[in-house]
Amino acid sequence: MKAIVVGDNLLPSEKILSRCGPLREAGYEFQAFDWLAPDRNELNRRSLNVERYGPEAEPPPVGLAEAVRDAEILLTHLSPVPRAVVEAGGKLKIIGVTRAGWQHIAVDTATQRGIPVVHIVGRNANAVAEFTLGMILCEMRNIARAHEAxxxxxWYNRMVDPNRCFELGGRTVGLVGFGAVGQVLARQLSGFEVRLLVYDPYVPEATIRAAGGEAxxxxxxLRQSDVVSLHARLxxxxxGLIGQRELALMKPTAYLVNTARAGLIxxxxxxxxxxxxxxAGAALDVFWEEPLxxxxxxxxxxxxxxxxxxxxTTLDALYYSAELVVEAVMxxxxxxxxxxxxxxxxxSNG
Structure with a gap:
């Protein structure tokens, strides 16, 4: 039995393979590929291109379509899996994606051929939530500006606007999107005793209440929050969920944070x-064109x-994602x- 692993600059195939023990024990042999870019900036460019335009937007590793012909399992991280690769996989039983996003996979083709595609939800939820909290504090408290000065x-000891500098504790934080990241961030914010507002029409109100939030x-x-943090999918x-009208609704003392997708704004x-x-300000980890x-x-x-x-991007999240996708496939x-x-x-089709 054969399985194929496709890594990349961020999560190399050898790291995915190191988490494939259960599949080896089940009798699978592996063939590895890596979807490599010259540097991280080029990897980001290619990944964003695939995210926007689908799996046909960038070529997969050379030889992948040929190798998949006798494979039962295909595991990938960022590499595109276009229609031709899926169609070549006549023996494929499953495709596993070591991340939540799946725009780089020809899922429609896989579905037509009866091939299940699994992805990993929340693999980096803790990492993104921690980072988001750091960004909130960094922007509100002028941490990065003071460091750079x-x-x-x-010697930077002034505020951008001394009339708009507040502590996070006791303020109102609004989360737009309440999936894995939003729910972890809600727990982390509880220590600051914030009032938590949540907008997510796809999450039951009971789930939001249980996390200490108000739907x-x-x-x-937007009108009530001192910090608005975006965690919705694009x-x-x-x-364009947050546009001119929405920004006009925000308090002049409020901050907007986005660690999700740039296109939301x-x-x-x-x-x-x-x-x-x-x-008052904004903190962004994602942009409409990357590099900026x-x-x-x-x-x-x-x-x-x-x-x-x-x-x-933490080692914990990357390696954990490989473990999770192997568990899902097994x-x-x-x-x-x-x-x-x-x-x-x-x-149901099967």
Whole structure:
């Protein structure tokens, strides 16, 4: 029995293989590929291209389509799995993705051929939640600005606006999206004794209440929150979710944080709101073009904290994701069930 592993610069195939013990014990032999880019910036560019335009937007590793012909399992992280690869896999029993996003997989083709595709939900939830909390504090308390000023020889002891600098404790935090990351962040915020507002029409109100939150409409959340943090998925219906109208609803003392997807925010509207001090500030880990262009208007703002799409990148999260996908694959192959299927209709079709 044969399994194929496709790694990349971020999660090399050897690291995925090191977590494949249960499959080896079950008798599987492995063939490894790596979807490599010259550097991390190019990897980000290719990954974003696939995320936006699908698995046909970038080529997979050379030889993958040929290798998959006699494979039963295909595991991948960021590498695209286009239609041709899926169609070549005449013996494929399952495709496993070591992350939540699956835009790089030709899922429709897999479904047509009766091949289940499993993904990992919440693999880096703790990492992103921790980072988000750090970004909130960093922007509210001028941590990055003070650090950068000292590196430049200045002693920074003023605020961007002394009338808009508050402590996080006891404030109102609004979470837009309450999946794995939002729920972990809610637990972490409880120590600050914040009032927690949540907007997520797909999560039961009872789940939000159990986490100490209050389910509210988006407009109410924007009007009342001192910090608005985005944790929604990017779909056509959520693209531009925070635009000029929504930013105008926010308090002039409020902060906007995004560690989810850049497309949730209208970039031009955000830049204008920050330039005109309509909100106190923003903290972003994701951008509309990555790497950020050197002429970006965001770089000219003094009420902005930025990081280079690293919120979910920890060794713990990456290696854990490989373990989780192996568990999901084993569960499906040997128990006939998993709650991590992207295309559950293959079960009924089978």
């Amino acid at each position: 000292m590196r430049g020889g200045a 509210v409409p988006l407009e109410a959340l 779909y056509p219906e959520t693209e 209208d970039q031009a509207a955000l830049v204008e709101a920050l330039q005109q001090r309509r909100i 262009p050197s002429d970006s208007a965001l770089l000219c703002l003094d009420n902005m904290t930025m990081t280079s799409h690293v919120a979910g 569960g499906y192959l040997y128990q006939g069930k998993t709650d991590l299927l992207i295309n559950p209709e293959v079960l």
